[in-house]
Amino acid sequence: MFFHKQELQFKSSPSKPDAVLAKRMQEILGGQYGEITVAMQYGFQSWNAHEPGKYRDLLYGIGAEEFGHVEMIAIMIAQLLEKAPIEQSEAAIKADPVLGAVVGGTDIQQAIVAGAGARPVDSNGNPWQGSYITASGNMLADFTANANAEMQGRVQVARLYNMTDDPGVRDMLSFLLARDTMHQNQWIAAANELRAEGKEDLPVPSNFPLNKEERDVAYQYLNFSDGAAASEGSWASGPTPDGKGEFTYHEGPTTSVPMPPPTVPDERFYGTTPLPNTMEKVAGVVKDTFSKK
Amino acid sequence: MFFHKQELQFKSSPSKPDAVLAKRMQEILGGQYGEITVAMQYGFQSWNAHEPGKYRDLLYGIGAEEFGHVEMIAIMIAQLLEKAPIEQSEAAIKADPVLGAVVGGTDIQQAIVAGAGARPVDSNGNPWQGSYITASGNMLADFTANANAEMQGRVQVARLYNMTDDPGVRDMLSFLLARDTMHQNQWIAAANELRAEGKEDLPVPSNFPLNKEERDVAYQYLNFSDGAAASEGSWASGPTPDGKGEFTYHEGPTTSVPMPPPTVPDERFYGTTPLPNTMEKVAGVVKDTFSKK
Amino acid sequence: MFFHKQELQFKSSPSKPDAVLAKRMQEILGGQYGEITVAMQYGFQSWNAHEPGKYRDLLYGIGAEEFGHVEMIAIMIAQLLEKAPIEQSEAAIKADPVLGAVVGGTDIQQAIVAGAGARPVDSNGNPWQGSYITASGNMLADFTANANAEMQGRVQVARLYNMTDDPGVRDMLSFLLARDTMHQNQWIAAANELRAEGKEDLPVPSNFPLNKEERDVAYQYLNFSDGAAASEGSWASGPTPDGKGEFTYHEGPTTSVPMPPPTVPDERFYGTTPLPNTMEKVAGVVKDTFSKK
Amino acid sequence: MFFHKQELQFKSSPSKPDAVLAKRMQEILGGQYGEITVAMQYGFQSWNAHEPGKYRDLLYGIGAEEFGHVEMIAIMIAQLLEKAPIEQSEAAIKADPVLGAVVGGTDIQQAIVAGAGARPVDSNGNPWQGSYITASGNMLADFTANANAEMQGRVQVARLYNMTDDPGVRDMLSFLLARDTMHQNQWIAAANELRAEGKEDLPVPSNFPLNKEERDVAYQYLNFSDGAAASEGSWASGPTPDGKGEFTYHEGPTTSVPMPPPTVPDERFYGTTPLPNTMEKVAGVVKDTFSKK
Amino acid sequence: MFFHKQELQFKSSPSKPDAVLAKRMQEILGGQYGEITVAMQYGFQSWNAHEPGKYRDLLYGIGAEEFGHVEMIAIMIAQLLEKAPIEQSEAAIKADPVLGAVVGGTDIQQAIVAGAGARPVDSNGNPWQGSYITASGNMLADFTANANAEMQGRVQVARLYNMTDDPGVRDMLSFLLARDTMHQNQWIAAANELRAEGKEDLPVPSNFPLNKEERDVAYQYLNFSDGAAASEGSWASGPTPDGKGEFTYHEGPTTSVPMPPPTVPDERFYGTTPLPNTMEKVAGVVKDTFSKK
């Protein structure tokens, strides 16, 4: 169960309205790596978790904080829009290029659809969608996804920081940056702990029997481009991070097979098939024709 | 530039047709973590890369291999569908429950739309979309995304492995599992190398000035749920993975502010506003009314 | 069957071109509550209707009008775009900030994709989609959906009215506002008539047996936030609109159960499972290993 | 801020696993009218609200409950999937048609992607998306949207009730049905209260000046179909629900204008234009040709 | 304006219910090449047309027929679903594998969401979307798109024909097949007429000045694969269909340039940049740090 308290975790009020910034802020609310994504991602990971205890508690604990961040940003956006201009005729824009400059950079649906409010979309107006989240039930994979989400999120907040000089907005972004720092660290620590405790290991999933994979190519770097510098990295020679092999480097593939012959499905799929098939095709048509309509 | 060779990297022919499996295989072709995703993700990361040399070469080198995997799986699916049944009347299904069992588990668009062919969709028929990929320009974040993608992908292939006993399909999956093992290892090695070379560090992005984030809360675990076990992990005490702090644990938030007052935008957004505003609203309507229609 | 007549229901010509407004108008053409939505919504409701007569005739009658509104707005947009600028080089924009102001506020796909034409998208360029419509077969629910659609639509048209001072556009919007007034009234009247005739009632669906719902909580307002003013409304005490109960007010839930234990699925889903399961997991791997590859 | 408690509001455990039902349950979790929709809808309405007090408190109060329902259903789905079969080879299906019957009716991504877990999608596997929600800032419109959402939701839950005989699932559905009953009643009561208090009225938005709409057609029922029974309803004669007019009935439109002439945009959009324009087009090409390449 | 008549263009009633077929029929209603697509495509082409007369009349004339086909198929689907089973418990399915076979092949949202009705989606449940249509304003391009749409549509209807033996459904499909035959022929005739009248020609758009394109490569077949048979076609030698050149054949590219150097954007995008840039990056951070927070 979730309980709501009519407080915010941190200051979330702009120093002045700014409809252009209100559009940009949508990215960290409803974008691929916005707060709705992490809130829902940690939620689904907790609901799909397979063991009680510290890992699931961690998911619940951070997840609920993120729902509060959704609210914090939505409310910031509404305030940025409080004085959004509604008079936007072309004449007005032409008379006042500054208005035009502003109008061109706003999210028009925040005005027409939400009446100067926040929306569950990204900074280009694409609706948030469930396919942004990851929850596989394998915690080492999922915590890596979480670390990535927090990294991408912090990169985006840092970019936004440089797009405004509003002290109120910068305060809130400073707070979010710090929480992203924390959460990056937490997911990395948790991923390490999973490995240290033997709950999961590399390669993920570690309990898939290795003898069922084609081990000959499991540590070969096959370079399908002509960039020779690729051989200089630690990914092309030396021990592998999973501790189970040695990297080797190869120009192109080490295995290959001829292209299988094209398929020839039932002629009633009406595809284009090779000449030898023509007679059968005719036969099929005839058969079709004589069968009861 | 890309050049195509009419060979496959590995055996990719089923031992027998299986339209039910052909649907399931779509996940690793056109799903969130399918081969189209990694091919395009590494492609866009290379095109947006900001330095020449080994890291970009690595992206090009693996990216081109993944386009070949897209082809390999598409061709496998077409072969699995070669004998897909087209006669699917309810009468036929009722007469032969086995047919019904099979038909119920197939992707009907593989038949109606593609004529027994592969499609750029996932195992539920959702079209692949550009929002599946990640390419931020920050390589530590992106290589973490890549490690996650290879982990999720290997988990899915491993699950598929247990959904079939077809030796031909299992052979190809064995190969893909091994390549996923390799690529997981490579992205982790590359992420480590970025840090070792000082190109990037935790927290990502590492060159955002730390004094601009709210450092007081940068290493606090704020547990917004009532699961006390969350305090037992290495993410709640001890040094942080970024080497710059010490984790502390707190029940709930350490900061809070009152909810900001609701916004009151221009009355011509026609929102519902508080009573004190009524007079203004009336005035607004009057003003509207007398202005030229 | 539908028949088309090359006339419009009302004046639909702008007084002057305005590419900025042409973008905004897309909302009421191809947005969530645009004319395509209501046309298709009333269409599907009529095709899925379960009784002949006045209600279905009403759906057919209004639905066909709405298809005409789709056309009316599309043609207005095309006219607004007739003089849309195609020369949009950055140099041109810098030389003439007014051009820049205008260009920044246009829908670039109206130019590149449609050649100065209307598109089946909203004002942010999101394509119209089938998931915007509602057609459940239950007319009281659906007519409520229709009333909402007409209300949201009229709010949006009213907002647009204030974004332009073009007399031609305002004329058409005046007409649409009036039709939205009519249709709001009609769906509310029709919903009332359904209840008066005993065809459907609150709670919807009214013919689901009430003794199968958990009646103890059927009229309790459970406030999961800390806003005490919520108890002051007519939704917290007094008789309920369905005439079958009395509202009561409660801080938080009146019922609760412990969280169910986490699930432990087949180990071959390769999820992360609790320690007691480790032995089974090892056993599973061993079993996998020895089974025929 | 949101706080999480590791309890559920009501019993949420199936009596036995049922992967077929787990797919169906996705509709009320991640569908157009599932719990994610209402939770997010009430959330955005509260964050965009323009006045403090009972209406906003109501939105916060119900919204937080709905987030708990999201969790409740997700956990139910995970339990229904706990024994989901992973062995699904065609051979296995053919050997056991019952397995086939089951497999055909499951959501294969719950297995391959989530490892026997819930997903943020509907019962056909479409990801939840932000465009499902409504939050316009106009409370009478939005509360009507909310009433509709609760009606559609209750209809769907009632249908699901008849698709299972599992007592545990039916218990939870009984609880959800009752809460939907409550919330339908609440939004209708709140909508009535808005009107009673004069905060908003029909037609929505009521503070748009009526003299700016084309009043002549504001209460005319224009029947664009040939179903004469449409004239029999209370929507075709008598007073209108907004108390401001009288319905009248008309076969077809009462107004019309000729189709405006087609547009002729800049020839460099390369559209197909009328013959009289050919000379200009040639001129345009010539002009293009001689301008600097 | 559109007017509706409560008749259908042809028999559209199944001989018996068939919920499995009802799912398949969704493809030709709401799929990429279903009737909604062609109705809306011809509609937008007519509204965006740039000349009056026969071509626009053709678009209007066929477009309105297609809206009637949308209705015809929706009504057929509703009838196929009239006896759709609602009792679908796993126990029921296990007791009656035939029920399971049927249930596995149905569209569950037709039941849960539409109450045994048609939906604006394809046969996999993906909502219809505006991005399916094409309306560029260039009639030769658009009529080619139309010819393709009718071809793809007829292929799909032909495949469906073989998936049922219901005489009523087959009758309707026979009618649709004939209309698709007609419309294929019409769009091809219209495309030819555009060329014959000199309104448009190959290459499309024909009035773009040819001296602005890189004519050296305008008729070269550059084979980027190793399939030598590609040189055998009429596309590799001889005159070109546009009458303006001669095809030539080449293995691989005839031009190439080195890869441009990677970009180095502003350091405050926090991307990973080359070593020489490190000093600047440090400087940037220092600059950031000293600038007012």
Place this chain on the structure above:
Amino acid sequence: MFFHKQELQFKSSPSKPDAVLAKRMQEILGGQYGEITVAMQYGFQSWNAHEPGKYRDLLYGIGAEEFGHVEMIAIMIAQLLEKAPIEQSEAAIKADPVLGAVVGGTDIQQAIVAGAGARPVDSNGNPWQGSYITASGNMLADFTANANAEMQGRVQVARLYNMTDDPGVRDMLSFLLARDTMHQNQWIAAANELRAEGKEDLPVPSNFPLNKEERDVAYQYLNFSDGAAASEGSWASGPTPDGKGEFTYHEGPTTSVPMPPPTVPDERFYGTTPLPNTMEKVAGVVKDTFSKK
């Protein structure tokens, strides 16, 4: 298999940065008819092809070139963005309207999400999606789709050409225009060759037995609009392009049937049904009530 070479097919460097143009260029990268579409379309057509030899080789040969065009445009976009402004505060915009003009016309996600990089989206920011492509297995239909794609693509490139005066960008567009000219010609030649060789013919699919379609209406132009000029075209009289009939012209339909009666599904779908059904509905409720809860 695909192999990558670190060269581009043609010059692809702008003469100067231009973030406004960088947004527009996304259309031909990730739009409905952008390079990702044609690359993937030809790829899937080749993988689903049913015969070896020249046609499949053609698909492979052009497909691989198009993947190189994806890269070429992505790299151009990254270069156009190299100097994209990150300082975009409203104050800055107001101080410098030119900045505002520029900012309003950029794709903000190129900055926030990609750090001044290209993205897999169109010029309005909609993600590329799998439903843009066509691959039916019927080559005459598919080659017509390909011809259309190349026509639409060339129209869009031609429009873009007029939106910039950057010589570097124009050079690359000149090259793409020429390749589009070539590919238009090739697909038309290939379509002709299919017919000449008797592999496929009009109407597509040609091997569906004509006696199974409703031949009476196969060549009738039924004009559902009131535009009489539609009868003047070659599509209304004379021989049909498929060589199998004569066009005839008709005002409106030549056939019609009464609307089928509405459906009455199981009462437990809780739809609104006619009065005669009320008793049954009551009975159903009673039955429900007495059955075990």
